[in-house]
Amino acid sequence: MRLSRLALRHFRNLGSQDLEFPPEGVALVGDNAQGKSNFLEAIYYLETFRSFRGARDEQLVSFGEEVFRVAGTAASGPLEQGRVAEVAAAFERKGRRKKVSVDGVEPERLGEALGRLAAVIFSPGDVDLVNGGPKERRRFLDMVLSLNEPGYLSALQEYKKILACRNASLKEGYSGSVVMAWNQGMIGSGAKVMWARKNWIEGGTQTFGDYYVRVSENARARMTYRPSVLSTGVNSVDEMSEAIRRALVDSSDRERRMGTTVVGPHRDDVRLHLERADDDLDLRDYGSGGQRRTAALALRLVEAWTIRERRSETPLILLDDVFAELDQGRSERVLELMEEEEPGQVVLTAPKEADVKVKKDELALWRISEGRITT
Ligand code: ATP
Ligand code: MG
Numbered sequence: 001m002r003l004s005r006l007a008l009r010h011f012r013n014l015g016s017q018d019l020e021f022p023p024e025g026v027a028l029v030g031d032n033a034q035g036k037s038n039f040l041e042a043i044y045y046l047e048t049f050r051s052f053r054g055a056r057d058e059q060l061v062s063f064g065e066e067v068f069r070v071a072g073t074a075a076s077g078p079l080e081q082g083r084v085a086e087v088a089a090a091f092e093r094k095g096r097r098k099k100v101s102v103d104g105v106e107p108e109r110l111g112e113a114l115g116r117l118a119a120v121i122f123s124p125g126d127v128d129l130v131n132g133g134p135k136e137r138r139r140f141l142d143m144v145l146s147l148n149e150p151g152y153l154s155a156l157q158e159y160k161k162i163l164a165c166r167n168a169s170l171k172e173g174y175s176g177s178v179v180m181a182w183n184q185g186m187i188g189s190g191a192k193v194m195w196a197r198k199n200w201i202e203g204g205t206q207t208f209g210d211y212y213v214r215v216s217e218n219a220r221a222r223m224t225y226r227p228s229v230l231s232t233g234v235n236s237v238d239e240m241s242e243a244i245r246r247a248l249v250d251s252s253d254r255e256r257r258m259g260t261t262v263v264g265p266h267r268d269d270v271r272l273h274l275e276r277a278d279d280d281l282d283l284r285d286y287g288s289g290g291q292r293r294t295a296a297l298a299l300r301l302v303e304a305w306t307i308r309e310r311r312s313e314t315p316l317i318l319l320d321d322v323f324a325e326l327d328q329g330r331s332e333r334v335l336e337l338m339e340e341e342e343p344g345q346v347v348l349t350a351p352k353e354a355d356v357k358v359k360k361d362e363l364a365l366w367r368i369s370e371g372r373i374t375t
Contacts, residue, residue: 001118001316002075002345003043004084009069010062011045012038013371020375022364025317025346027356030368036349039368040121040318043347046072046087047117048143049100049110053125057091057098067092074117076313087116111154115147118313120304123320126296130283134269141270144303145196148310155192156265162186163261171259176252183248186264191241193265194227198234201225201270204302209275211298215333220275221283221295228267272299293325297334304342314344321349323357331357 003021008014013035030036037053041060044052051060061068071088090099099106100113107113128136146153166182205222212221225231229247234240247263255262272295273280274287281287283295307315317338323331335357346363350356353365367374 001313003072003117003316003347004075005071005073006043007069007071008042009067010065011042011060011068011070012062014038014042014373015062015371017373019373021345021347023345024359024362025348025364026366027353027360027363028347028349028366028368028373029351029353029356030349031351034368035371036351036368037123037320038371039373040123040320040347040349042070043072043117043316044119044121044318045070045089047115047119047147049089049098049114052121052123057096058093061091061093066094072117074316076116076118085116087113111146114153115311117316118307118311119316119318120300120307121318121320122297122300122322124322124324126300126322127289127293129296129299130272130287130292134267137270138266138268140299141197141200141268144306145200148306149196149200151192152196155189155196159186159189159193159265162189163264163266167260170255170261173259179255183245186261187241187244187248190244190264191237194229194231194244194268195234195237195240197265197268198225198227198231198240200306204306207305208298208302211301211337212294214337215294215297215330216291217329217333221298222273222275222280223299224271224273226269226271227265228263290326290330294330297322301337301341315342316344317342317346317348319346319348319358321351321355324355 002023005021006019008017010016028036028039041051041053067090069088069090071086073084073086075084077083085103088101100110102113102116129140142156146156162182162185166179166186169179201223202225205224209220209222229243231240231243234243244264251263272283274283274291283292287295304315304317307313323334326334338358346359348356348358
């Protein structure tokens with residue numbers, strides 16, 4: 001994936017700018033609070049149509065403006081010989097209207113334009129993937145799988161809709177048959193979601209461990225799926241349906257008491273462990289700061305690997321000042337790993353030129369001050 005042009009209109013503090021990207025990428029250098037993260041946020045917006053920092057769309061419109069627009073032109077496919085497409089997104093504050101287009105054509109559903117850009121963003125906030133609660137990790141799973149697993153997003157959306165109805169019935173204290181009327185649909189969509197998650201986690205744990213150990217030069221780490229449903233021995237989407245069905249039966253008293261559905265993909269988690277001879281350590285409970293950051297980084301690398309494997313695309317790598325907090329040895333090994341594994345275009349930010357470490361000699365050096373980029 002190669003980004004060649006980016007047009008910005010009133011996104012955060014970035015004003016109105018049109019930029020041409022060199023094929024290797026860019027190092028954007030500037031003081032704190034000048035707009036470096038905003039710039040990566042704008043690029044990544046074209047992949048998921050939301051802020052990677054979890055900001056609401058309203059917050060992305062420049063102060064005093066009504067509409068922002070971001071448009072990027074990128075070449076995809078092997079060796080970037082494939083299709084060139086322009087992906088654009090605009091948001092109007094007043095009507096809270098979001099408009100997305102690919103080559104000027106609005107898709108019927110936003111989901112169809114998701115993932116056209118193929119990018120992965122590494123940022124200091126990634127450590128929340130390890131430190132945060134299960135919700136954080138589910139959001140990560142949903143993002144990776146929505147972008148890389150056909151049918152995942154629609155199954156997830158269907159599941160959420162049915163779950164909301166079912167929970168409303170439980171909360172109102174409706175009879176069992178009213179609640180159970182939702183089961184069929186919930187099991188169908190929920191099994192697709194859970195089956196995709198299980199496959200991705202189990203298929204990716206080896207790669208996750210490899211990345212982790214390369215950077216830490218120490219213990220191995222792994223990730224395991226922790227669903228709320230007993231899923232050992234589940235080997236197909238049908239068996240997953242059966243597992244959810246059983247769990248729903250077993251939890252019917254509990255869900256009555258709690259007034260909400262207590263099993264299903266909305267209660268899943270992913271555990272990140274450090275492997276030890278006697279007993280595995282949960283990184284969330286026992287990991288050091290550096291170990292957690294390493295695990296978060298490894299998760300992003302697995303995300304990039306997924307894009308290469310599933311979409312046959314070399315992702316654009318966005319690095320938001322990420323090596324600041326790793327020790328010398330770890331950051332050197334991350335850099336080595338990046339150079340080997342991520343041959344694609346890189347856009348990185350750093351407060352000082354001396355902090356530009358990845359592909360230093362290949363990247364164009366741009367500067368940013370008060371949102372203005374000079375190339
Ligand atoms: P650091 O090095 O500290 O991470 P940064 O260069 O990454 O800094 P950003 O987070 O990109 O900084 O930008 C922060 C600036 O953007 C702040 O000064 C903030 O006031 C401004 N800003 C944020 N949202 C908007 C908006 N909607 N309109 C105008 N300016 C905004
Ligand atoms: Mg920043």
